[in-house]
Amino acid sequence: MAEDITDVVENVTTHMDLLRFATAGSVDDGKSTLIGRLLLDSKSIFEDQLEAVETTSKGKGYDYTDLALLTDGLRSEREQGITIDVAYRYFATPKRKFIIADTPGHVQYTRNMVTGASTADLGLVLVDARQGLTEQSRRHAVILSLLRVPHLVLAVNKMDLVDYSEEVFTKIHDEFTQFATKLSIPDLTVIPISALAGDNVVNRSEAMSWYSGPTLLHHLENVHVASDRDLIDARFPVQYVVRPKSDEFHDYRGYAGQVAGGVMKPGDEVVVLPSGMTSKIAGIDLFDQEITEAYPPMSVTVRLEDDVDVSRGDMIARVKNAPSPSQDIDAMVCWMTTTPLKNRQKLAIKHTTRTARAMVKDIQYRLDVNTLHRDQEAGELGVNEIGRVQLRTTVPLLSDSYSKNRTTGSFILIDEGTGVTVGAGMIL
Numbered sequence: 394m395a396e397d398i399t400d401v402v403e404n405v406t407t408h409m410d411l412l413r414f415a416t417a418g419s420v421d422d423g424k425s426t427l428i429g430r431l432l433l434d435s436k437s438i439f440e441d442q443l444e445a446v447e448t449t450s451k452g453k454g455y456d457y458t459d460l461a462l463l464t465d466g467l468r469s470e471r472e473q474g475i476t477i478d479v480a481y482r483y484f485a486t487p488k489r490k491f492i493i494a495d496t497p498g499h500v501q502y503t504r505n506m507v508t509g510a511s512t513a514d515l516g517l518v519l520v521d522a523r524q525g526l527t528e529q530s531r532r533h534a535v536i537l538s539l540l541r542v543p544h545l546v547l548a549v550n551k552m553d554l555v556d557y558s559e560e561v562f563t564k565i566h567d568e569f570t571q572f573a574t575k576l577s578i579p580d581l582t583v584i585p586i587s588a589l590a591g592d593n594v595v596n597r598s599e600a601m602s603w604y605s606g607p608t609l610l611h612h613l614e615n616v617h618v619a620s621d622r623d624l625i626d627a628r629f630p631v632q633y634v635v636r637p638k639s640d641e642f643h644d645y646r647g648y649a650g651q652v653a654g655g656v657m658k659p660g661d662e663v664v665v666l667p668s669g670m671t672s673k674i675a676g677i678d679l680f681d682q683e684i685t686e687a688y689p690p691m692s693v694t695v696r697l698e699d700d701v702d703v704s705r706g707d708m709i710a711r712v713k714n715a716p717s718p719s720q721d722i723d724a725m726v727c728w729m730t731t732t733p734l735k736n737r738q739k740l741a742i743k744h745t746t747r748t749a750r751a752m753v754k755d756i757q758y759r760l761d762v763n764t765l766h767r768d769q770e771a772g773e774l775g776v777n778e779i780g781r782v783q784l785r786t787t788v789p790l791l792s793d794s795y796s797k798n799r800t801t802g803s804f805i806l807i808d809e810g811t812g813v814t815v816g817a818g819m820i821l
C-alpha cells in the first residue's frame with residue numbers, strides 16, 4: 394500500500410513540487426504526535442479519523458487528543474502481515490506535496506534510517522527539550538550527513554514542558570550547530586516546537602514570541618530543493634527497451650527509464666554505455682505526448698536517431714560527459730543483516746538498472762557513527778554498522794560518486810541465495 398501511494402505520487406507529481414522528508418528521533422521524542430499535528434493542522438486528515446482518535450483518547454481517560462494515535466493507527470494498518478522498515482505517508486498543502494518516510498518504533502536501527510533517508514530532500518531530527526541532545530540525535534545527524542540529505546531540521550520538541558524557555562532552546566541550538574560544523578550539512582534549521590500543543594508546527598506560537606524563524610510547515614513548504622538535483626551531468630539508466638508489437642507502431646523503438654541526472658533534449662549528442670556507440674536524441678516521450686526536455690526524477694522514453702544496440706542496464710549519457718566504467722568500487726556500505734559482511738564474500742550488486750556479482754576485496758574500516766572514529770582493525774561489518782569497503786564486480790558499473798549523484802552513486806547488495814537486500818552502498 395505504502396509503495397503504491399509513493400508510485401502514484403511519483404507519477405502524478407512529476408511536474409509538481411514535491412518534498413520528500415525523513416523523520417528521526419528517539420522513542421518518545423514525539424515523532425508520531427508531530428506527524429499527527431502536521432496532518433491535522435494542514436487539514437490533511439478526514440473528519441472520521443479525527444473523531445475516532447478523539448473517542449479513543451477520551452476512552453483512555455486523556456484530557457487531550459492523542460495525535461500519536463493518528464500516526465500509529467496509520468502505521469499499524471501498514472504493518473499488517475508484512476514487516477515494513479519504513480512507512481511512507483503522504484500529505485499535501487496548496488503549496489507543495491509531501492512524502493514522509495517515517496521509521497517506526499525503535500529508531501536505533503541504522504538500516505531503517507538509511508532506507509528512509511536515502512532519497513529524502515530533508516531530514517527532520519526531533520529532540521525532547523527536557524533532555525537536549527542525546528547520543529541518538531548526534532548519530533542521526535551523522536547518518537543524514539553521510540547520506541547527503543541536503544537539508545536538515547532539528548525540531549526541539551515539548552517546549553511546553555520547559556516553559557517555552559528561550560534559554561533552553563538556545564543552549565540546544567548552539568550545541569547542535571557546533572556539532573554540525575564537523576559534518577557536511579549544507580543547510581541547517583533549528584525550530585522550537587510543541588507537537589502536542591501545536592506551537593510552531595503549522596501555526597506560529599504565541600508562547601514563544603522570542604522566536605522569529607519559520608514554523609516547521611512554512612519551512613517545509615519553502616525550502617528550496619530544485620537546485621539540489623544534478624542538472625548538469627546527463628545520466629539515463631535504461632530500464633527497458635520499448636518495442637510495441639502492433640503494426641501501427643512497428644517502427645517504434647524507445648528506451649524507458651528514469652532520468653538520474655542532467656537535462657536531456659532532442660538533438661543532444663549522446664553515448665550509450667558500455668558499448669560506446671554514439672547517436673543523437675530523436676525525441677523524448679512522456680505517456681502519450683512528446684516533450685522537449687527531461688530532467689530528474691522524470692520517467693520518460695527516449696528515442697535515438699540511429700539504430701544502435703541498447704539493452705536494459707545500459708546508460709545513456711552525453712558524449713563529453715559520461716561516467717567511466719569500472720569494476721573496482723570504493724564505497725561506504727551500511728550492512729543490514731545479522732550475518733556479518735566479511736572479506737572475500739560474494740554478493741549480487743544492483744546499481745541503477747544493472748545487476749552484477751561482486752566480491753569483497755577489503756573492509757578498510759568500520760565507522761563509529763557516534764564518535765566518527767574509524768576502526769581499521771574491524772575486519773568485518775555487523776548488522777547496522779557502516780564501513781568503508783572495496784568491491785570488485787564481474788562487469789563494469791557506470792557509476793558516479795554519491796556526493797555528485799545520489800542515484801548513480803548508490804547501490805544495494807543482495808544475498809544471492811535468498812534474494813534479500815543485505816547492504817546499501819554510497820560510492821566514494
Ligand SMILES: Nc1nc2c(ncn2[C@@H]2O[C@H](COP(=O)(O)OP(=O)(O)OP(=O)(O)O)[C@@H](O)[C@H]2O)c(=O)[nH]1
Pocket residue numbers: 418419420421422423424425426427459461497498499550551552553554586587588589590
Ligand atoms: N507535553 C508534550 N508532550 C508531547 C509532545 N509531543 C509528544 N508528546 C508526548 O510524548 C509521548 C511520546 O510521543 P509519541 O509521538 O508517541 O513519540 P514517538 O517519538 O513517535 O514514539 P514512537 O512512535 O514510539 O517512535 C506521548 O505521550 C505524547 O503525548 C509535546 O510537544 N509536548
